[in-house]
Amino acid sequence: MPTVVDVYLDRSAIITSFAEAADSLVVNFGASADAFVQILSGEAEPIGTLPFDLPSSMAAVEASRPDVPFDTTDPLFSFGYGLRWQS
Numbered sequence: 001m002p003t004v005v006d007v008y009l010d011r012s013a014i015i016t017s018f019a020e021a022a023d024s025l026v027v028n029f030g031a032s033a034d035a036f037v038q039i040l041s042g043e044a045e046p047i048g049t050l051p052f053d054l055p056s057s058m059a060a061v062e063a064s065r066p067d068v069p070f071d072t073t074d075p076l077f078s079f080g081y082g083l084r085w086q087s
Contacts, residue, residue, distance in 0.1 A: 006036060012052045014061070016076050049082035 002023040007015060009027050019025050028036065029048070038044035053075040055061045064071040070079050 004040065012054055014055055014058060014076075016056050019076060046083040049080050049084065050077055051079070053077070053079050 003021070004024045004026065005018060005022040006026045006028060007013070009029060015025075026036070026039070026046075027050070031039075035044065039046050053070055053072040054077040055064070055072045056074055056076040060073045060075070063073055
């Protein structure tokens with residue numbers, strides 16, 4: 001059975017430990033359960049992209065400068081990553 005993981009993000013997070021094990025990874029920023037099901041079933045199109053980098057490790061977080069945007073070394077997913085397709 002494929003594993004779909006949905007992660008609610010209100011800030012950057014380290015998700016490496018389970019992201020690699022998931023067959024499908026979805027992050028949301030407050031979407032409803034109905035919206036989530038519509039995306040997974042193909043009724044609606046995903047249009048979101050990441051507003052920040054998702055770091056690959058705590059070491060990357062500690063090495064980054066908090067006052068410099070997009071300063072994460074080798075992020076798991078970079079700013080702007082995401083799905084968007086046209087009907």
